[in-house]
Amino acid sequence: MSRRIAVALFAASLALWSPRARADDPVQEAHAIMRRAMLDRAMGTARTMAGDREMAPASAAARQQLDRMRRAEAERAAHQRALEHGARRSGAGRTERDARGAPGGMHGGGGDSWGADCQDAAGNSRTKDMHDGGMPGHPMPGGMKASPGPSGR
Amino acid sequence: MNAAVAILLASTLSAPGPGAEHLLAGARHFRDGRYGEALVEFRVAAALGEEGARAYAGASLVKLERFEEALDAFEGVPRGQDALLDYYRALACFGAHLYSCAEDILAGIGDRGGPRIAAEVASLRREIAAQRPRAPAADVIAWYTGRCTALREKNRPLLASAYCREGADLAARRAKLSGTAKPGPAAPAERP
Numbered sequence: 136m137s138r139r140i141a142v143a144l145f146a147a148s149l150a151l152w153s154p155r156a157r158a159d160d161p162v163q164e165a166h167a168i169m170r171r172a173m174l175d176r177a178m179g180t181a182r183t184m185a186g187d188r189e190m191a192p193a194s195a196a197a198r199q200q201l202d203r204m205r206r207a208e209a210e211r212a213a214h215q216r217a218l219e220h221g222a223r224r225s226g227a228g229r230t231e232r233d234a235r236g237a238p239g240g241m242h243g244g245g246g247d248s249w250g251a252d253c254q255d256a257a258g259n260s261r262t263k264d265m266h267d268g269g270m271p272g273h274p275m276p277g278g279m280k281a282s283p284g285p286s287g288r
Numbered sequence: 289m290n291a292a293v294a295i296l297l298a299s300t301l302s303a304p305g306p307g308a309e310h311l312l313a314g315a316r317h318f319r320d321g322r323y324g325e326a327l328v329e330f331r332v333a334a335a336l337g338e339e340g341a342r343a344y345a346g347a348s349l350v351k352l353e354r355f356e357e358a359l360d361a362f363e364g365v366p367r368g369q370d371a372l373l374d375y376y377r378a379l380a381c382f383g384a385h386l387y388s389c390a391e392d393i394l395a396g397i398g399d400r401g402g403p404r405i406a407a408e409v410a411s412l413r414r415e416i417a418a419q420r421p422r423a424p425a426a427d428v429i430a431w432y433t434g435r436c437t438a439l440r441e442k443n444r445p446l447l448a449s450a451y452c453r454e455g456a457d458l459a460a461r462r463a464k465l466s467g468t469a470k471p472g473p474a475a476p477a478e479r480p
Binding site for chain 1: 350
């Protein structure tokens with residue numbers, strides 16, 4: 136009787152621990168895959184994560200401050216440009232290029248400076264587009280198009 | 289006869305649960321870098337009662353850079369038993385800007401994870417030291433307090449308390465550096 140029990144126990148343990156039984160066990164296989172994958176994919180993660188992000192949580196506040204600084208700088212630059220432009224219109228600092236109407240000049244140029252802000256003689260705000268009577272990509276005076284679109288085929 | 293019964297019993301006992309296939313599918317997705325799909329499978333497996341699926345969902349969320357959700361997923365997963373899982377939990381803390389939490393976990397890992405994990409732990413500790421504000425500004429502390437409040441309102445008390453605790457640590461350090469004795473807001477006792 137005890138021999139039979141021993142045989143039964145031996146058979147049961149074989150069934151439980153045989154390599155085939157373990158290989159067929161999806162849970163065991165899943166854990167084995169995850170051990171390996173998690174280890175492989177942990178490598179270098181800290182460095183990557185640190186490189187990806189900006190700074191500490193403070194970044195929200197720091198970002199806002201940076202944005203404010205950038206806006207202020209952009210405004211200052213725009214103001215500076217406006218001052219320079221005003222000086223050119225009044226003659227002071229007017230360059231030879233502007234005077235001759237070279238490409239990039241504000242008035243009477245080669246037409247390269249689309250949309251550049253300027254003022255007319257009466258002090259009204261105008262743009263280069265208004266001055267030339269056309270917009271890039273729109274029908275030019277005389278019925279020509281700036282670029283032949285698909286309809287040109 | 290007895291042997292046949294024993295084999296039948298053993299095979300019944302060792303039969304995989306209903307979530308096993310989902311667990312395996314999740315593992316395969318994770319191995320292949322499809323973390324979104326892995327997360328879905330692990331969540332299904334966890335819902336079906338598969339042991340370990342929740343922690344794997346946490347690891348997938350770390351890879352998806354959804355760090356706060358990862359910390360939620362790691363809730364209930366015991367700490368200090370598996371160095372690799374602990375490391376992923378520390379990554380979640382780090383990603384969520386919870387540096388004290390990350391440091392706490394990393395200190396507990398030690399050499400348990402073997403040389404590769406030990407190297408990663410050292411690397412992460414260096415990153416924490418670099419990113420952790422030495423002299424925390426008031427707006428940094430306010431950010432943690434705000435996050436704590438927001439998470440409390442969303443009924444995520446454990447995560448909220450982690451942010452409160454981090455903010456309190458920073459406030460204490462700020463007070464120490466500025467020479468005042470103001471300790472900052474009190475932090476609840478729970479851990480993420």
